Amino acid sequence: MSRQMHLGLFLLGTGSHVAGWRMPGAIDSFQDIDAMIRVAQIAERGLLDMIFMGDNLYGDPAAHPSYTVRFEPLTLLSALAMHTRHIGLGATVSTTYSDPFTTARAFASLDHISKGRAAWNAVTGSSPQAAPNFGRLHPNHAERYAIAGEFVDVVKGLWDGWADDAIEADRATGRYIDPAKVRSLDHEGTHFSVKGPLNIGRAPQGHPVILQAGGSEPGQALAARTADVVFSVVQDLAEAKAQYEALKARLPALGRRPEEVTVLPGVMPVVGRTSEEAFAKLAQLMGFVDATNALALLSDRFGTDMSAYDLDGPVPDLPIPDTYHSFARVMLNKARREGMRLRDAYNLMAAARGHWVLCGSAEEVADTLEEWFRGGAADGFNIMPSHLAEGLEDFVELVVPILQRRGLFRTAYAGTTLRENLGLARPPRREA
């Protein structure tokens, strides 16, 4: 079988478009369990590899209205596991504002509950707004990544504490656990001291899948060393290809093969039966954008208050900020390349929060995805519907069948775990 795409559903708010919830018939709540169940089932009908739930750790009603109120990801995905059978379930948990024992345990639990479908999106937490909710100061970029590297290693070490066959539950002898098959971790590091073992047996996947999205140099280094799947922020084929190649090129020196890391650029497909229908839908979406929200989002992404700048002037030459590094870099590069006005950047941010917007007929969208996939820019895509459920349904009903006809996407789930569907090996238990 030739190489096939992997597809994720990025679940964030009422959709990735900042005002998508205003579309007629759109889901207008990100804390409605019945709506989330419906979305998960559509994604599974489309045979997507996984649902990937973004997160943040603060409530700012001014910044991102439709995803200020949200479920906590692990509780939501655990509930969705009960309404799906195949699709992977990826939750974002911050390495800056959680702890390795709790995190390792929760993902092992989700992996048992979902019978091998859990994934952890390990983020360092871009936003300093989380810090005061935890009585903390937000560590700087370098420190966050130093913490994250140790955090991920500890989590993996905890996941290896129990052998697959440590639990005997032998009624005749009364022996429940073989103590020789359980070990503590006894980690003493720079940032963490964690004894272990966990209080849950080895996960069905061995290790739940690890997702990462950091685009900075330390982010890429961490992903190359520890991630199974990387979500990337892209706006341009050449740039995506360069980024893809750079990440894959890091792997051999780390003892990993290129196919051990699946790279999925984020894309907001706006799909119509015809190109005109798609562009009309995008225009309708953009008509709902509120200037205040869009400017707040742009300021947030650029790490600079943009309200003082002329919307019809050029995008100013700003430094790449410490937070939202990838979004700012990709957008500022694009602006420089294309001579964008600030208004264009603002519209693009409003459309998909800085992610790539791909608008066209289903055939055109499939053509571009194929071009990127075959052209060495992607192993698949992280689909970011503009609004729900329509944005997802359009993709599943119109684009997926074309990809399937072209032999680019599965026609049935092949495995029972997320690792199997991603074509990733089950990690063996590391020796102590």
Next chain:
Amino acid sequence: MSRQMHLGLFLLGTGSHVAGWRMPGAIDSFQDIDAMIRVAQIAERGLLDMIFMGDNLYGDPAAHPSYTVRFEPLTLLSALAMHTRHIGLGATVSTTYSDPFTTARAFASLDHISKGRAAWNAVTGSSPQAAPNFGRLHPNHAERYAIAGEFVDVVKGLWDGWADDAIEADRATGRYIDPAKVRSLDHEGTHFSVKGPLNIGRAPQGHPVILQAGGSEPGQALAARTADVVFSVVQDLAEAKAQYEALKARLPALGRRPEEVTVLPGVMPVVGRTSEEAFAKLAQLMGFVDATNALALLSDRFGTDMSAYDLDGPVPDLPIPDTYHSFARVMLNKARREGMRLRDAYNLMAAARGHWVLCGSAEEVADTLEEWFRGGAADGFNIMPSHLAEGLEDFVELVVPILQRRGLFRTAYAGTTLRENLGLARPPRREA
């Protein structure tokens, strides 16, 4: 309608009896999602108020074999919410090893997911064995309760950050949130600094139900001030009555009515169609007890290595330890009162981990529960099956119908939320 009992299912390991998993046909895994779904559905069939899931934060294969491996409670209960419609879902989360923002958020999330059935069992974490998993020293008893008091207040404050109607999602105006109906908490205390607001809207119950089980003086003081439901450790009617009265007597000074706190002593019913059948079952259970496990448990509860003592000698006069305070106190009192040998204490600990064991025919069990309930020792009971599912099924099928015939227990769920089924008011949003 006359006063009725409230009944909880205490879900811990493969059952509360230390070796219950060895019974023929018993569930022998506490990390089997299908088994847990079956148990939850039996409890709901029995119209129980809630499932209450114990927890710990360390894996010690030697101490408690059948509950060393377990689900993380919030992920499990979120999954169980999808397979039940009425029963409350209570998860244990430690105030010593979690943080208020994460905790407030997770329970609000579970409350939304379950449509108003979440409960938080706030524990200070009795066991010092958790500390090294978090790179911490275990705070002493007084400090743990000082932390817990502030923690619970912060969580309640965060739950009040959003008004019920803060989310407008007005498609016409584009206004998603009414910012006047959201406020930060700006808590600056001795142990926590938490800004808020949460990133989730107000919970369906206003506040998820708060459970507590602390039996020490600071534990009782905290429960009287903040809990909706109190689980107690009892071995004797007179003692239970004194404890019940003492707790209720604290309430008026705190501006609370006695019926605002539901007191549920823990009990392990071993039920048969006849008394003989019940005692035969108990004997069968006790036959599975392994001396090593039982002594480890006794040592853990008493905070003293008991292996040096003569099993056929008297229970020694030990000081009440800082950890597992209630278990040790109740058991040592009982031993003194009844002149128990160490072997008796050990058997009682093995049977129900120090909780009350009530063995008899269904009529006898119902008689005793009624006596305690009418006699001012309980508002209901926290049922701790010896093993699953049989221990629970016996209670649901044999005892519940008797309680119903006597008008002591509901014949249908009255409300849609846990608060409604417990007869507790929905807390109004406190003014800033």
